[in-house]
């Protein structure tokens with residue numbers, strides 16, 4: 001039970017902007033829709049909120065079909081990128097507005113608003129108008145307003161994008177903490193990978209109107225299922241490879257057995273290796289790659305080292321080495337053997 005999208009599509013005229021989306025969101029989950037601009041994140045949020053109608057499929061909450069239910073009859077609340085506060089109302093009145101139009105008694109409204117403002121750290125500023133508040137404070141008012149009516153689901157459309165980097169980081173922690181305290185399902189839209197990793201229980205990676213992968217931040221990061229996800233999330237060494245007869249994977253400078261349970265049909269695949277999982281120490285069972293150092297970019301705690309595998313000098317392998325592992329001795333031209341644990345090599349299917 002929870003929110004379910006069943007084969008939801010959206011087209012404008014003859015242009016399909018959302019391919020069939022099937023998605024289940026559990027109660028109390030922090031789910032993030034992540035993808036580049038135009039990938040369909042906001043479209044999904046707007047469909048769930050009822051701001052636009054799907055061209056096909058159904059939207060259900062706890063088994064109840066909401067597909068044709070009006071926006072204001074859905075037990076959801078939305079926090080927009082620009083906060084959409086009423087400028088002529090104080091923070092407290094903004095927060096209490098939804099309760100007022102639901103006909104709740106004034107003393108009750110005052111109590112709930114007071115608690116909500118406390119919860120977002122603005123208990124001392126109930127009388128300020130939006131123009132007298134900072135961007136972060138306005139965002140907190142918008143959040144307090146979203147939580148007072150106790151919605152089953154809060155939809156957040158890039159709510160932090162107007163904030164500067166430092167405030168944004170603070171608000172990420174705040175938002176995650178708030179969500180844990182109130183236990184409400186959050187559906188969060190962002191195009192920022194780090195934000196998605198830091199905040200989400202699960203991430204839905206979108207690309208060109210479809211879902212590429214749904215998984216926990218760790219699954220998405222370490223086990224990308226499509227070439228797009230392997231390239232979208234942080235740095236990754238991506239190496240064209242082939243599954244060949246005899247249950248092996250061959251790449252220009254890597255040859256390893258196909259892990260048990262994988263399809264042995266000969267086909268092209270992509271190998272993805274996180275640069276921080278390439279290490280200088282020899283480990284039993286690890287894939288060893290002898291290289292020549294091409295370039296070292298010292299970065300304090302971590303250095304980026306670009307390597308040229310001896311077996312395939314036109315290829316490159318990037319390693320992120322912590323200074324504790326002493327990249328100080330590495331100089332361009334030096335020979336070095338690096339190792340990667342077979343479990344740290346993601347095998348990504350290239351065919352859909």
Ligand SMILES: Nc1ncnc2c1ncn2[C@@H]1O[C@H](COP(=O)(O)OP(=O)(O)OP(=O)(O)O)[C@@H](O)[C@H]1O
Nearest residue numbers: 012015017035036037038039040041042043044191
């Ligand atoms: N009213 C509309 N009419 C026609 N096309 C639309 C309309 N609204 C959105 N689109 C198209 O649908 C696609 C998905 O848009 P959407 O806003 O969902 O993307 P997004 O992933 O949220 O992007 P962004 O990060 O830029 O907000 C885009 O190609 C967009 O141009």
